[in-house]
Amino acid sequence: MKRKNGTGTRPDKHKSSSLPVEKNVEYEAEIVGINHDGEGVGRVNGFTLFVAGALPGERVLLKVVHTKKQYGYGKLLRIIEASPERVKPDCGIYEQCGGCQLQHLSYEAQLKVKRQQVVDNLERIGKLRVFREDLVQEQGQDKSQGQGIIVHPTLGMNDPWRYRNKAQVPFGEEEGGLIGGFYAQGSHRIIDMEKCLIQHEANDDVVAEVKKIGKQLGISAYREETHQGLLRHVVVKVGFRTGEIMVVLITNGTRIPHEREWVEGIRAAVPGVKSICHNVNTKQTNVIFGDVTRVLWGSEVIYDYIGEIKFAISPRSFFQVNPVQTDLLYGKALEYAALTGGETVVDAYCGIGTISLFLAQRAGQVYGVEIVEEAIADARKNAELNGITNVHFEAGLAEVVLPAWKSQGVKPDVIVVDPPRKGCELSLLETILELQPRRVVYVSCNASTLARDLRVLENGGYRTVEVQPVDMFPHTTHIESVCSLIYKGFE
Numbered sequence: 274m275k276r277k278n279g280t281g282t283r284p285d286k287h288k289s290s291s292l293p294v295e296k297n298v299e300y301e302a303e304i305v306g307i308n309h310d311g312e313g314v315g316r317v318n319g320f321t322l323f324v325a326g327a328l329p330g331e332r333v334l335l336k337v338v339h340t341k342k343q344y345g346y347g348k349l350l351r352i353i354e355a356s357p358e359r360v361k362p363d364c365g366i367y368e369q370c371g372g373c374q375l376q377h378l379s380y381e382a383q384l385k386v387k388r389q390q391v392v393d394n395l396e397r398i399g400k401l402r403v404f405r406e407d408l409v410q411e412q413g414q415d416k417s418q419g420q421g422i423i424v425h426p427t428l429g430m431n432d433p434w435r436y437r438n439k440a441q442v443p444f445g446e447e448e449g450g451l452i453g454g455f456y457a458q459g460s461h462r463i464i465d466m467e468k469c470l471i472q473h474e475a476n477d478d479v480v481a482e483v484k485k486i487g488k489q490l491g492i493s494a495y496r497e498e499t500h501q502g503l504l505r506h507v508v509v510k511v512g513f514r515t516g517e518i519m520v521v522l523i524t525n526g527t528r529i530p531h532e533r534e535w536v537e538g539i540r541a542a543v544p545g546v547k548s549i550c551h552n553v554n555t556k557q558t559n560v561i562f563g564d565v566t567r568v569l570w571g572s573e574v575i576y577d578y579i580g581e582i583k584f585a586i587s588p589r590s591f592f593q594v595n596p597v598q599t600d601l602l603y604g605k606a607l608e609y610a611a612l613t614g615g616e617t618v619v620d621a622y623c624g625i626g627t628i629s630l631f632l633a634q635r636a637g638q639v640y641g642v643e644i645v646e647e648a649i650a651d652a653r654k655n656a657e658l659n660g661i662t663n664v665h666f667e668a669g670l671a672e673v674v675l676p677a678w679k680s681q682g683v684k685p686d687v688i689v690v691d692p693p694r695k696g697c698e699l700s701l702l703e704t705i706l707e708l709q710p711r712r713v714v715y716v717s718c719n720a721s722t723l724a725r726d727l728r729v730l731e732n733g734g735y736r737t738v739e740v741q742p743v744d745m746f747p748h749t750t751h752i753e754s755v756c757s758l759i760y761k762g763f764e
């Protein structure tokens with residue numbers, strides 16, 4: 274690579290280090306890939322540099338801003354040759370806000386990148402063989418010959434905007450008064466926003482109204498550094514199918530001054546609002562909600578559906594944020610479970626029981642386990658709300674409760690796992706191997722821990738059949754996948 278225009282200030286800390294690049298020096302680089310943070314992966318003299326804003330296939334001018342032994346970071350100065358997949362971001366504050374990372378890449382290309390990242394993780398971390406359609410076509414082979422795991426194209430959204438049903442917006446202050454928006458990448462600096470294109474429109478209306486009322490009433494915003502000021506966050510939840518809206522004002526103080534003005538203003542500005550709540554959080558913490566919530570106006574909960582199952586959503590209860598794609602994801606999980614009506618199914622890491630209730634429609638008996646007690650209480654309420662009686666929910670660690678069920682004689686035909694980003698505990702995977710259910714369905718929000726855990730299950734006698742990436746969060750780097758495994762003895 275050609276070195277361009279050194280800044281003149283020879284960086285003495287890194288002087289003639291053994292690295293092939295120098296800090297504060299400009300280089301031209303080829304961008305050869307994209308990492309899991311959405312940064313372009315560039316090569317300069319064989320050295321890897323991560324460059325925010327650069328895309329695969331591009332040639333860019335960058336300045337090296339930070340180096341480590343194996344890699345470094347470059348600041349994008351100029352795009353010399355742009356990728357044909359580069360698009361103009363629709364959002365006016367995309368560059369400053371940390372909410373989205375991929376708006377400068379066409380949506381079709383985002384879906385391809387996400388699938389490729391799943392494939393790369395399965396191959397590199399899981400040491401798994403992925404079926405390569407291109408090779409099969411070239412070599413005239415047939416899919417049925419078991420050429421490896423089928424990783425399907427990512428299931429994307431027809432309209433990948435305005436898909437989030439929940440927003441948690443922090444407030445701050447500038448000279449003109451209250452500001453509200455999302456944090457800048459890697460910081461707690463609030464970027465004031467008028468609209469967020471991945472949130473439901475009701476969120477824009479609520480944030481604008483809260484700023485307006487707050488300014489009129491002289492309400493102060495909470496400041497993290499000093500722990501002073503009143504208004505911390507507003508949380509907006511929307512039932513996509515029902516149209517019901519909940520607004521929760523979170524304050525650093527037990528009272529909201531001028532309650533009536535708040536309620537009247539929000540009701541007038543946001544048609545469809547069914548519930549306005551106040552949550553008190555006086556702790557010096559990053560956690561959004563405090564322990565006390567009361568209803569200022571309307572109902573305690575709103576409702577929404579995933580598939581045919583109805584869910585009650587309260588201020589603090591968890592609910593998947595993209596209901597359209599959740600329907601697809603759980604539909605796939607149900608398909609991979611291949612239930613015929615009489616099976617015993619375990620849903621480990623069940624949250625509020627969403628997948629359990631989906632599965633219960635086609636299973637004999639479902640057992641759900643989840644660490645958060647409140648979520649289990651919601652799961653039980655949701656089962657009751659839908660008249661579903663063939664589910665049993667238990668609060669506890671999945672890796673503790675599953676062996677207990679085993680010793681009580683529970684013999685699952687199918688086990689579904691939907692763990693957090695860190696994946697499954699090894700001991701849970703070991704219990705699955707002892708129980709030997711016919712099928713395992715793995716729902717994952719982290720392709721690297723998915724690949725690690727699939728390797729354990731493969732070593733224990735399972736075969737990974739197919740993986741379906743589902744785009745739950747367009748324009749961000751998040752990847753969700755659902756994966757089907759079968760025990761080799763049952764094939």
Ligand SMILES: C[S@@+](CC[C@H](N)C(=O)[O-])C[C@H]1O[C@@H](n2cnc3c(N)ncnc32)[C@H](O)[C@@H]1O
Binds near residue numbers: 626691
């Ligand atoms: C990715 S979420 C899945 C939620 C649920 N399946 C859904 O779709 O709504 C992972 C869940 O695992 C729970 N969890 C984390 N560690 C756990 C553990 N060791 N045992 C049981 N549940 C756990 C979290 O509280 C969270 O609800």
